[in-house]
Amino acid sequence: MSGPAAGSSLSGRLLLSVSLLLLFFFGATIVVLDVAFRETGEQAQRHILDGHLMSLLAAAEPDGDGASLHLPPDLPEPRFGNPGSGLYGELRDARGNVVWRSRSAIGVNLPHTAPPIQGSSHYAEISLGDGTELMALSLSVAWEMPSGDLAPHTFSVAESLDAYYAQIAAFRRQLLGWFAAVAIVMLFSISLVLRQLLRPLRQIEREITEIEEGRRQALSEQLPSELHGVARNVNLLIGNERARSERYMHTLDNLAHSLKTPLAAVRSVMNEHPESELKKRVETQVERMNDIVRYQLRKPASYASEGFGLTAVAIQKELKRLVEGLLKVYKDKSPHIAVDVADGAVFRGDRGDFLELAGNLLDNACKWCRSRVELTMRPCSSTGIELTVADDGPGIPEEMAGILLERGMRLDESAPGHGIGLAVVRDIAASYGGDVRIAKSPLGGAEVTVTTA
Amino acid sequence: MRLLVIEDDETLRESLCRQLAEQGFGVERAGNGREGLYFALEYPVDLAIVDLGLPEISGLDLIRELREKGKTYPVLVLTARDRWQDKVDGLAAGADDYVVKPFHFEEVLARVNALLRRSGGWASSTLSAGPVTLDTARQELSVEGKVIELTGFEYRIIEHLMMRAGEVISKSELTDRLYDQDFERDSNVIEVFIGRLRKKMDPENRIKPIETLRGRGYRFALERSQSGQQ
Numbered sequence: 297m298s299g300p301a302a303g304s305s306l307s308g309r310l311l312l313s314v315s316l317l318l319l320f321f322f323g324a325t326i327v328v329l330d331v332a333f334r335e336t337g338e339q340a341q342r343h344i345l346d347g348h349l350m351s352l353l354a355a356a357e358p359d360g361d362g363a364s365l366h367l368p369p370d371l372p373e374p375r376f377g378n379p380g381s382g383l384y385g386e387l388r389d390a391r392g393n394v395v396w397r398s399r400s401a402i403g404v405n406l407p408h409t410a411p412p413i414q415g416s417s418h419y420a421e422i423s424l425g426d427g428t429e430l431m432a433l434s435l436s437v438a439w440e441m442p443s444g445d446l447a448p449h450t451f452s453v454a455e456s457l458d459a460y461y462a463q464i465a466a467f468r469r470q471l472l473g474w475f476a477a478v479a480i481v482m483l484f485s486i487s488l489v490l491r492q493l494l495r496p497l498r499q500i501e502r503e504i505t506e507i508e509e510g511r512r513q514a515l516s517e518q519l520p521s522e523l524h525g526v527a528r529n530v531n532l533l534i535g536n537e538r539a540r541s542e543r544y545m546h547t548l549d550n551l552a553h554s555l556k557t558p559l560a561a562v563r564s565v566m567n568e569h570p571e572s573e574l575k576k577r578v579e580t581q582v583e584r585m586n587d588i589v590r591y592q593l594r595k596p597a598s599y600a601s602e603g604f605g606l607t608a609v610a611i612q613k614e615l616k617r618l619v620e621g622l623l624k625v626y627k628d629k630s631p632h633i634a635v636d637v638a639d640g641a642v643f644r645g646d647r648g649d650f651l652e653l654a655g656n657l658l659d660n661a662c663k664w665c666r667s668r669v670e671l672t673m674r675p676c677s678s679t680g681i682e683l684t685v686a687d688d689g690p691g692i693p694e695e696m697a698g699i700l701l702e703r704g705m706r707l708d709e710s711a712p713g714h715g716i717g718l719a720v721v722r723d724i725a726a727s728y729g730g731d732v733r734i735a736k737s738p739l740g741g742a743e744v745t746v747t748t749a
Numbered sequence: 750m751r752l753l754v755i756e757d758d759e760t761l762r763e764s765l766c767r768q769l770a771e772q773g774f775g776v777e778r779a780g781n782g783r784e785g786l787y788f789a790l791e792y793p794v795d796l797a798i799v800d801l802g803l804p805e806i807s808g809l810d811l812i813r814e815l816r817e818k819g820k821t822y823p824v825l826v827l828t829a830r831d832r833w834q835d836k837v838d839g840l841a842a843g844a845d846d847y848v849v850k851p852f853h854f855e856e857v858l859a860r861v862n863a864l865l866r867r868s869g870g871w872a873s874s875t876l877s878a879g880p881v882t883l884d885t886a887r888q889e890l891s892v893e894g895k896v897i898e899l900t901g902f903e904y905r906i907i908e909h910l911m912m913r914a915g916e917v918i919s920k921s922e923l924t925d926r927l928y929d930q931d932f933e934r935d936s937n938v939i940e941v942f943i944g945r946l947r948k949k950m951d952p953e954n955r956i957k958p959i960e961t962l963r964g965r966g967y968r969f970a971l972e973r974s975q976s977g978q979q
Contacts, residue, residue, distance in 0.1 A: 553829040555800055557802075557829055559854060561764065621841060648832055651834045
């Protein structure tokens with residue numbers, strides 16, 4: 297398919313809609329999965345903090361004088377001992393003074409989270425001066441000292457969220473990667489399916505082109521049931537078009553026929569009268585009317601059919617009949633007419649139009665040649681032909697070539713119809729998107745070449 | 750020469766026939782295909798002029814029919830349909846030439862003369878036999894290079910004899926083909942014209958161009974000089 301914008305082609309529209317839908321549904325899915333993953337991750341993070349806090353609680357014991365709590369230097373979780381490990385612990389007394397701080401927190405200024413209500417825990421997200429995000433858990437407890445006093449203390453643990461964020465980022469990357477891959481595979485499969493679905497439409501398109509080029513008469517019936525109606529109607533339209541064009545040609549022919557006989561009668565009757573001014577005037581008018589009838593009432597059949605009347609013409613047979621006929625007419629001269637038609641040179645068009653082209657050119661060549669006429673036909677472009685007729689006559693002077701192609705001009709009044717024949721050829725060629733060239737032939741005479749597109 | 754004109758338009762047919770008769774042809778006429786076919790098959794005809802668009806039996810069918818029945822005389826087609834398709838159809842059906850309406854009478858006459866000459870076995874418009882030359886285009890007879898003045902009727906007789914040089918042509922055929930039907934028939938007239946022709950062409954009775962075969966007719970006796978035999 298050439299040209300149409302993506303929006304105006306069916307598959308383009310479908311792919312666009314499918315892409316938008318995929319984007320929406322996949323986008324929503326990605327958001328939901330992301331939220332779920334983050335919540336799960338946060339939950340897991342809190343459990344880990346709970347665990348660390350419990351381990352601190354378990355390790356804490358009153359110091360020697362029993363006034364406050366202290367923690368041993370070696371804790372079960374070694375990360376408390378490694379500076380910069382990302383896991384920090386802190387113990388503050390009731391007044392908020394730091395009683396103990398894990399070794400990992402050396403040089404790290406952990407902000408003091410507000411002491412929560414006695415006996416409750418409190419999660420908070422805090423950030424350090426350098427931008428590191430932490431999740432902190434504080435628990436305030438009233439510790440029963442050996443003295444029996446209850447000493448309120450606040451245990452805090454905090455862990456860097458870097459790992460957590462890295463996990464989320466990795467998850468997102470994977471998620472997006474997979475969804476992108478799935479989306480691409482889906483779009484690809486959909487376009488494959490579309491191709492398959494639209495194949496009958498392409499078939500119709502191809503067949504209509506073939507009909508235009510004369511390689512086919514009607515649309516085939518092997519189409520999905522949904523398209524049967526379309527095919528039937530198109531075939532009906534083509535049939536009507538052919539019939540209409542035939543009727544049109546028939547009407548023109550009949551009109552020309554019914555006008556020409558009275559013209560012939562007028563001319564014949566006038567011929568019996570002695571020369572006079574009246575006779576000359578009538579003769580001029582008869583000539584004018586005849587030119588009008590001949591030229592105007594003979595439109596190439598392709599004008600009428602506009603592409604739907606075209607069929608491949610069996611050229612060899614038509615040329616044989618034509619040459620046989622011309623040899624009868626030019627029996628006195630008996631020119632040698634050589635016909636050279638290349639294999640595969642098929643005239644796609646109206647049979648009558650082809651005969652007009654070949655007939656007029658061969659007739660002119662026979663009229664003017666001394667003894668030899670050559671017709672060559674070659675395919676030109678995918679559907680057109682190049683038809684060349686050459687003779688060994690006097691040739692057509694260059695300055696006359698252009699004028700000859702004008703309608704109704706005659707180079708030599710003694711050879712009636714010479715000019716109008718070439719004008720008809722030019723008209724037919726033009727109706728097939730081609731043209732006519734007049735040149736000097738290698739045989740010495742005129743060489744007229746007609747091309748059709 | 751006897752022509753058959755088959756044309757359904759009465760004005761055209763009558764005008765054409767009048768002009769042909771004026772040229773010295775014997776003319777038979779028909780206004781439709783059926784009548785035309787009857788004349789074409791049953792009458793002595795040297796050439797038929799047939800309109801293609803005829804009522805009852807079309808011109809094409811008529812030509813096909815008379816060719817099938819073995820008639821070989823030339824047929825000139827008159828047609829208003831000047832598409833090559835129609836011309837080729839006419840020629841393929843058995844016609845020998847065509848003239849497209851509206852024609853000039855001179856064109857028809859030239860074609861008729863050429864076809865008659867060709868059917869007599871002459872390839873060119875100048876018929877020559879020994880010292881005798883007949884230029885059918887200029888309607889001029891010359892013997893040993895000297896132009897002989899002839900009346901229209903004398904010309905028709907020598908043309909007919911020379912066209913079919915070597916063949917014996919009966920007096921009745923000459924009468925038949927040279928006179929129109931309504932013309933006064935008198936076999937003596939032919940004898941008189943032949944006598945005059947001999948005197949004009951061969952005053953010293955040297956060449957002896959026209960031979961009389963008693964009881965059978967006349968024959969142009971000189972050998973054809975051109976290789977135009979068909």
